[in-house]
Amino acid sequence: MIYREMTKEDYDAAYGLWENTEGMGLSAADSRGEIVRFLERNRGLSHVCIATDGGLAGTALCGHDGRRGFLYHVAVDGQHRGKGIGRGLVTRCLDRLRAEGIAKCHLMVIGSNADGQQFWSGIGWELRDSILLYSHST
Template structure:
């Protein structure tokens, strides 16, 4: 497996993986243009894992606001789950954030995504039920 920075050229394969990932929420913010802008704003932070056959085995979008890091769309293809790829992607993202002076990272999991909740709890992330998320479309 090869871990490397995600580029805008990975978009089609990444989006296909996200569409196949149960519990993944997709919206207009996941268009090619929006993801390209995210990658440009956060160079070197987002990661992909490529399998030996050249297919995309996993993704992790990673960025920060100067204070806190954020992970989005951490996904591993079904045939590659259970091999530590998700952990590897997250570890690479956290290391990249630390290199930019970011010590804390957050992520969101859709409430009905039991697999996602098990994954994050299983690798030591803290569930914060005291924080409420509010959103506003501009």
């Protein structure tokens, strides 16, 4: 497996993975233009894992607002799960955040995504049930 920074050239394969990942929520914010803008704004923070056959095995979008980090679309192809790829992607993202002086990272998991919840709690992330998420379209 090869881990590297995610680039705009990874978009088609990444979107295909996200579309086929149960529990993954996609929206207009996941269009090519929006993802490219995210990658440009957060250079060096998002990562992919490439399988030995050259296919995309996993993704992790990572960014920060100068104070807190955020992870999005951490996904591993079903045939590559259980090999530590998700953990490897997350570790790389957190290392890059720390290098930029970001000490805390958040993520969102859709309430019905039991696999996602199990993964995150299994690698030591804390469920913050005292925080409510509010959204507003601009």
